[in-house]
Amino acid sequence: MINLKVFLTGLQSLKGSRSPAIPLAACFIALGALLKDAGFNIQQSAASSLFTYALPGQLVMAESLLVGASIINIFIAVWLVNFRLYPMTVSLFPLLDHKSQPKWKYYLSCHFLAVTSWLIAKDGYKKIDKKHRIDFWIGIGIGTWSTAILMTVIGYLSADYLNKEMLIGLAIVNPVYFFCMMIGAMKNLSISIAVIGGTVLGPAIYLFSTEWALLFAGLIAGTIAFLFEGKNGK
Amino acid sequence: MASSQIIILAILVTSVATFISRFMGALTSEKVSVNSKIFQWFNCVAYSTLAALLGRMIVFPAGVLADSDLIIRLIVLVSCIALFIMTKKNLVIPTIISAVLLGILTNF
Numbered sequence: 001m002i003n004l005k006v007f008l009t010g011l012q013s014l015k016g017s018r019s020p021a022i023p024l025a026a027c028f029i030a031l032g033a034l035l036k037d038a039g040f041n042i043q044q045s046a047a048s049s050l051f052t053y054a055l056p057g058q059l060v061m062a063e064s065l066l067v068g069a070s071i072i073n074i075f076i077a078v079w080l081v082n083f084r085l086y087p088m089t090v091s092l093f094p095l096l097d098h099k100s101q102p103k104w105k106y107y108l109s110c111h112f113l114a115v116t117s118w119l120i121a122k123d124g125y126k127k128i129d130k131k132h133r134i135d136f137w138i139g140i141g142i143g144t145w146s147t148a149i150l151m152t153v154i155g156y157l158s159a160d161y162l163n164k165e166m167l168i169g170l171a172i173v174n175p176v177y178f179f180c181m182m183i184g185a186m187k188n189l190s191i192s193i194a195v196i197g198g199t200v201l202g203p204a205i206y207l208f209s210t211e212w213a214l215l216f217a218g219l220i221a222g223t224i225a226f227l228f229e230g231k232n233g234k
Numbered sequence: 235m236a237s238s239q240i241i242i243l244a245i246l247v248t249s250v251a252t253f254i255s256r257f258m259g260a261l262t263s264e265k266v267s268v269n270s271k272i273f274q275w276f277n278c279v280a281y282s283t284l285a286a287l288l289g290r291m292i293v294f295p296a297g298v299l300a301d302s303d304l305i306i307r308l309i310v311l312v313s314c315i316a317l318f319i320m321t322k323k324n325l326v327i328p329t330i331i332s333a334v335l336l337g338i339l340t341n342f
Contacts, residue, residue, distance in 0.1 A: 017325065017326055018323070018324070018325045019325065019326055020325070022326060022330060023325075026329070030298075034297065039241065040241055044245060051245060051249035052245070052249045052252050053252075056287065057251070057252050059296055060248075060296075061244050061245070061248040063296065065241065065244055071240075071243055071247055074247055074251075075247045075248075075250075078247070078251040078252060079251040079254065079255070081287075082251060084283040084284060085252065085255040086256075086258055087259070087276050087279045087280040087283060088259065088280045088283075088284070089255070089260055089262075089263060090259050090263050090266055091276045091277040091280040091281075092263075093263030094266045094267065095268060097263065097264075097268075103264075106260050106263070106264075107257065107260055110253075110256040110257055110259060111253065113256050118280075164298060165337055168298050168299055168336065169334070169336055170333060171295070171297060171298055172299060172302075172307065172333060173332055174291075175291040175292055176310065176311060176314045176315075176328060176329055176332040177325060177329045178284070179311060179314075179315060180314065180315060180323075180325055180328055180329075182285060183315055183318065183319070184318075185281070190274075190278055191278070191281055194279075194281040194285065195281055196285070197282055198281065198282030198283060198284065198285025198286040198288075198289065199285045199286070200289065201282075201286060201289075202285065202287060202288070202289035202293075203289045203292075203293035206290050206293075213286065213290065214283055214286050214287055214290070215283070217282065217283070217286035217289075218280075218282045218283025218284075218286050219279060219283075220282075221278075221282035221286065222275070222281070222283065223275070223279070225281075226274055226275045226279075229278070
């Protein structure tokens with residue numbers, strides 16, 4: 001049903017010099033501490049990472065609860081910040097597609113889609129035989145997802161020992177890791193334009209609209225990058 | 235402080251709002267071929283949306299990171315990217331250094 005060897009190759013992406021374990025630990029430990037602050041108990045904190053597993057959305061949820069936002073507002077705010085997962089899925093899953101694989105694997109494993117797992121999969125899928133790529137993805141997903149849940153619990157338990165300086169230190173690790181991964185992914189002109197354009201437009205549009213900034217910046221910079229690629233006949 | 239029912243509801247709502255985008259993505263993927271123009275476009279939009287999120291996280295961070303200075307965050311980011319390139323794309327070293335460097339620069 002699942003090719004164990006390929007699955008383990010995916011799982012082993014947690015090890016080595018390109019391991020995502022440290023940035024994942026840093027951000028989910030910080031999240032666990034924040035959720036404790038927001039009044040969550042330990043089961044609720046673990047459940048949040050288990051069922052949502054998308055850090056920016058979980059941060060929006062915790063901050064919205066702290067300021068007493070309504071459930072509808074939380075839904076809209078989370079949907080907007082996590083909408084990026086839609087183009088991310090569409091730009092990954094066709095690469096993992098194989099007609100011999102059952103659909104349920106794709107429908108269930110889309111839950112593992114987050115920035116970390118996506119960047120690892122995009123970086124490594126070419127080395128895997130097309131037929132078993134989905135199992136490679138499930139391996140990456142199980143590894144990163146379970147790390148996130150475990151670290152949320154550890155963060156919750158260690159909240160009292162973490163001072164503000166330590167939390168600030170933990171918070172910078174994740175964006176630095178993601179930026180390095182993105183720089184590593186800039187292998188052709190269109191991806192480079194997409195990354196640089198998005199980095200500039202994201203904060204720029206945020207000045208005018210906090211909620212829609214990601215969506216607009218992504219669409220504008222992405223479309224410019226796409227047109228550029230078309231022009232060069234690639 | 236939010237009550238327990240509100241928290242459980244918030245977890246559910248957040249998870250559903252997140253899963254919708256993932257699941258829609260999985261459904262759309264069935265109709266998208268790797269060699270098509272539309273796939274290329276989605277790929278560009280995915281990278282730029284992600285970059286937009288990261289740019290925002292550095293320039294306008296949410297939470298505790300907002301208490302550090304922007305210029306310090308930028309110095310840390312640029313130094314760690316340089317380190318990443320110098321170490322032949324090692325990711326463990328720059329991520330550890332980033333937290334240490336931010337701590338040192340914030341306190342001096």
